[in-house]
Amino acid sequence: MSTPTRSSPLALTVLALLHFKPLHPYGIQRLIKQWGKDQVVNVGQRASLYRTIDRLLAAGLIAVRETGRDQQYPERTVYEVTDAGRATAREWLAQMLAEPKQEFPEFPAALSHLLMLTPEELLGVLGQRVKALEETVAELGASLAEEERHGLPRVTMLETEYLKVVTTAELNWLRSVTEDLRAGRLEWTYDSLVSFVRE
Incomplete structure (x- = not known):
């Protein structure tokens, strides 16, 4: 059977979790949460x-191991990864790690249109983002500390490390921008921008 033409973080995660043991969808969802994969x-x-x-099954990357019924739960299908799935997961993983991908998150898109706001309005909304990011950095730091206390190897914490470093970098940049807004070093008026666009 042909493999999917497109990888995705969720598809990779399903294949990776099935590397460890056969699981039903609820078990996959529970492990995603337990292992903190829902952060990424x-x-x-x-x-x-x-x-x-369904997509992985149709492509032959996973297969039905068994279907069971329990009195407490509806029928549950347990899936296992196939040899093709193992090979594909390794290909996807190597590609995602090696090749930077052009992604289009919301924040840079919003930044490209912030001319619609006044400096005062921008200071307000960026101040809200700073507070939210401060909380996120603290939570990520606490999560790393908890994982270290449990003696987990560093390789299991790299995604949390990455998120903390990237979020801290954004937070530091935002603090510098908000400081420039407060000090008047970053300012504009709607009329001046409209005339600039018309030229």
């Missing part, structure tokens, strides 16, 4: 997980 993988609605599983 957007599971979203449960339907997105089932769509991903």
Whole structure:
């Protein structure tokens, strides 16, 4: 069977978790949460997980191990990774690690249109973001400390380390921007920008 033409963080995560043991979708979802993968993988609605599983199954990257029924739960299908799935997961992983990808998150897109706000309005909304990021950095630091206390090897914490470093860098940059706004070093008026665009 042909492999999917497109990888995704969620598809890679499903294949990676099935490397450890066969699981049903609820077990996959629970491990994503328990292992903190929800910090880096957007599971979203449960339907997105089932769509991903269906896609991997159709491509022959996973297979049905068994279907069981328990009196307490509805019928559950347990999946296992196939040899093709193991090989594909390793290819996807190597590619995602080696090749920077042009992604389009919301924040840079919003920054490209901040001319619609006044400096005072921008200072207000960026101040809210600074507070939110400060909380996130503190939570990530606490998560790293907790994992270290449990004696987990560093390799299991690299994604949390990365998120903390990147979030801290954004926080520091935002603090410098808000300081420039407060000091009047970063200012504009709508009329001056409109005339600039018309030229």
